[in-house]
Every structure is written in structure tokens, then in C-alpha cells.
Amino acid sequence: MTQAHPVPSGLRLERVVMVMRHGVRAPLSGEVPVTTRTAQPWPNWPVPEGQLTPHGASAIELLARHDRRWLASLALTRCPAAATVRIWTNTASRTIASGEAYAQGFAPDCRLTVGHLAEDRTDPIFEPLAAGATAFNPSQAIASIDRFTGGMAALVARHRPALVLLDTVLGCGHGACSPVDPPSLVASTDRRGIELSGPIRAASGIAQVLLLEDAEGMPRRAVGWGRADPVTIARLGALHAALFDVFTRSPYMAAHQASPLGHRIIDTLTAARAPRLDVMIGHDTNVTALAAALHVALDAPGFARNDVAPGGAMVIERLRDPRSGERFVRLYYRVQSLAAIRALRPEVIATPLAVPGCAAPCRLDRFVALLKARIA
Numbered sequence: 001m002t003q004a005h006p007v008p009s010g011l012r013l014e015r016v017v018m019v020m021r022h023g024v025r026a027p028l029s030g031e032v033p034v035t036t037r038t039a040q041p042w043p044n045w046p047v048p049e050g051q052l053t054p055h056g057a058s059a060i061e062l063l064a065r066h067d068r069r070w071l072a073s074l075a076l077t078r079c080p081a082a083a084t085v086r087i088w089t090n091t092a093s094r095t096i097a098s099g100e101a102y103a104q105g106f107a108p109d110c111r112l113t114v115g116h117l118a119e120d121r122t123d124p125i126f127e128p129l130a131a132g133a134t135a136f137n138p139s140q141a142i143a144s145i146d147r148f149t150g151g152m153a154a155l156v157a158r159h160r161p162a163l164v165l166l167d168t169v170l171g172c173g174h175g176a177c178s179p180v181d182p183p184s185l186v187a188s189t190d191r192r193g194i195e196l197s198g199p200i201r202a203a204s205g206i207a208q209v210l211l212l213e214d215a216e217g218m219p220r221r222a223v224g225w226g227r228a229d230p231v232t233i234a235r236l237g238a239l240h241a242a243l244f245d246v247f248t249r250s251p252y253m254a255a256h257q258a259s260p261l262g263h264r265i266i267d268t269l270t271a272a273r274a275p276r277l278d279v280m281i282g283h284d285t286n287v288t289a290l291a292a293a294l295h296v297a298l299d300a301p302g303f304a305r306n307d308v309a310p311g312g313a314m315v316i317e318r319l320r321d322p323r324s325g326e327r328f329v330r331l332y333y334r335v336q337s338l339a340a341i342r343a344l345r346p347e348v349i350a351t352p353l354a355v356p357g358c359a360a361p362c363r364l365d366r367f368v369a370l371l372k373a374r375i376a
Helices: 054-070 093-106 138-149 152-158 160-170 199-215 230-247 251-257 259-270 284-293 338-343 364-374
Strands: 012-021 085-089 184-187 194-197 277-282 313-320 327-335 349-353
Touching (some): 012 259, 054 093, 093 277, 138 184, 138 194, 138 251, 152 199, 152 230, 160 230, 199 338, 259 277, 277 284, 327 364
8 A cells, every 4th residue: 555646747757866764673782781771681683783684674675666666657677777776875784785675676686786885984975974074063063952952951851751651661660770861962072973961862772672673573562571552652752753853953963964965865856867766775864864954844653753764765756847848846755654564564655745945846946955055
């Protein structure tokens, strides 16, 4: 099942750019350390830390099959030529594996190339701060984040009910939870980024792991020890989304986090020659930074607002009026619901996104001007 949005009458689909999060993965190192706030054992995963699971790969293949049908008007051959489809991933194993799963689902047995830098290199498209890709100033960043959030203490206060709920899921009612540092936001040692400590940092990764347990299809009795039903997981997702309020969603952070990515999008949309489909597979920070730069919110069933689903993507279509030659863009948030990922059901939702200040469909030149004005 998919919610399709036909190309408006009189327009033709020419190009598509997709910025996508990797699929369901095992917990990252440090997300659930052995001392993390509960004495109860965490579930075992079928792959090492941070890697895409077989279940996650299957869900990505389902998304790719949907995208192939959805984008049929791009008129790609059964095995698309390298010049027509470009799949580029970050260097983490989960993003590369997600790219390979996407390629297999999009064009089965065609051996589409999945490009990425060497695994020991930092790709500025996906990790611009670590790559030193912009003139990032941590003091300006922290000031912008404080204006956007009201400060770290206010951010924690807003999410206090979710923090209490997380303690309940963790079984912290009898003193099992470890202490948490007070909220703090400072420049990183190398001054290429910022470092957050305190309740949101401590809770965000745990909330994400609980969601990933559900998405992986673990038995209900194992998801949050039987205390994290879908409604609870969605509420706890606000703690993970709060991390993006710090790292990607303030105007300054969005401008820098989305900069190389945004320029790549502009190049693909405006170049005389470019792939018809350009898929970039990275992380939730990439999707949220782009959304923040464009002033749009990301909503999907089973997820908190702006908590990006595994495999969730921002999709930008370039359309052309063959009579006038004028070009336009349309934006979507393409995603599977949490329930669909869990059950590996072929249910995909493509939600239209309206960019403020850009009527839909948005003129390409207007879209480019808006995005350029909001990225470093």
C-alpha cells in the first residue's frame, strides 16, 4: 500500500533527489552501556554494534521496490545505467549496507553501483562538522541553540514527563538508575563541533534503542521488557528528537549541518547533466538538518515529530512544464510506519511537504534561492 501523489497535469517528472536515513541497526557503542540506568539485561542483537540488521535490510529493500514503482515516470530501464541512477552513502557500515539493500530492491540482480569514500575518510556531505567543511564557530552555534531551545535547562524541563516515563520503562522505581549529569552544552575540544551532557544526552540514545527493538520485530515481551508498547515508544521518541533540537535544528546548526548536502542537492537539480535519481544514504542528522533548513517538520505514524524513521527520506522532485520550459520542485517525506517496519509490510507513506515562502509546486529558482540563503 502506498499513498501516491501523481505528477500535476501538464508537468513531467525529470529528476529526483533523495536524502535518506539508513535502516534498522543494532545499538551503537555507548547507547546502552553496561551501567546504563537499569540492572536488567538488554536484548541480544543478530549483528555487532551499529550494523544494519538482516531485518533492516529487508525493510530497505521494500522501500526501494516502492520507490521504483513510485518513480516509474522517470522512465528508467530495468537495469538503469550508471549515468541515470546514483546511490551514494556515508562510510559507516550501516549506511553502505543500506545502500546495497536499496540497490538490490530498486533494480534486483542489476548490480547497481553503491558509491562512498574509503571507510577511513570523513565524508563532508554526511559529517560536515567533523570534516571541517564550513567555517563553524561553536560560540555562535551555542548562542543559536540557546535561542532556539530556551537553553538546556528549559529543554530538559519541557521533556520532563518523557524522562519520567523512560525511568518507568527502565524499572527505575527502586533506585536502579544511575545518576545523570546536569545539562551542559560546550564546544568540543577541537572546536569543530559541540558536546552535550545531561538528561537529554543520557536518555535520547536509550529511547532510540527501544524504538529499534520494536522496529527489529523483537517479541513484545523483549521490547522495553514488556513495558514499551507503540504508544509509549512514540512518546519516548520525543527524547531522541530533542537531540536534533541541539545538533541540527537551530538556524545556525541547520545552516552548517546541511551545507555540503544542500549544495549537492542544488547541483543535481540545476546541472545541465545529472542523474535522474540521486539517492544519498546517511543518518537522521542529515535528514533533520535538511528539513530544518527548509523549515519543514517530519511526521510519521509511530514516531515522534522530527524523529526520523529508519529508511525515512526527504524526497525532492524536479518537474518541467514542456510548454513553457519552466521548472518546479515538490517535496515529500517518504517513510514506513513503525508498525510496517516491524512487520515488514509493503506499506509506504509519502507525505507532501510545503516549504514556507515557496508555493506548491515551488518554482525551481525560488527553491534554490531559499536553500542557498539558509546554508553556510
